[in-house]
Amino acid sequence: MGELLFGVPHRITLLTQADxxxxxxxxxxxAKVAADHPLVINETDLTSEEGRRLGAEAGVLFAPGVLLDGKPFSYGRLSERRLRRLLKAAPSSPHRHPPPPPQTQPPEQGAP
Structure with missing residues (x-):
């Protein structure tokens, strides 16, 4: 399984429809990408009330729609390559908190 960034997996919402x-x-x-990257996948029917709301907010014109960490990623044919590239480069999701930057000491007064 892929390495967890700060212990929190990416959230995927998959908007689908029948047939x-x-x-x-x-x-x-x-399923293939989840074998290498930590994902939590929630499938929602695009014809349901929630699915229509999510689809409208994300600009999903037809199924399948994919939201990554609550943000529109794609609709129609899902590109495995594009998804893997984004997950590899993604520093964090909205629910992740990176470690704080290292503390630096201010220069002493009178130092050159």
């Missing part, structure tokens, strides 16, 4: 071949493809891609 959707691209939705099945997205589920397969997410």
């Amino acid at each position: 959707c071949a691209l939705c099945e493809h997205a589920k397969t891609v997410l």
Whole structure:
């Protein structure tokens, strides 16, 4: 399993609909990526009240829609390469807190 950044996995919301071949493809891609990156995946039907709300807020025009840490990532065919690249480069999700920067001492008064 992938290394947890600060102990918190990325949250994926997958907006799907019935009889959707691209939705099945997205589920397969997410399962493969989850083997290497910590993910929490929540599937929501795009035709449900919550799904319609999330889809409208994210600008998802058709299924499948993918939200990464609550932000729009894609809709339609999910690119495994693009998702892996983003997860590898992502410093943190909104629910992650990076370690504080190292403390530096101010220069002493009168020092050159």
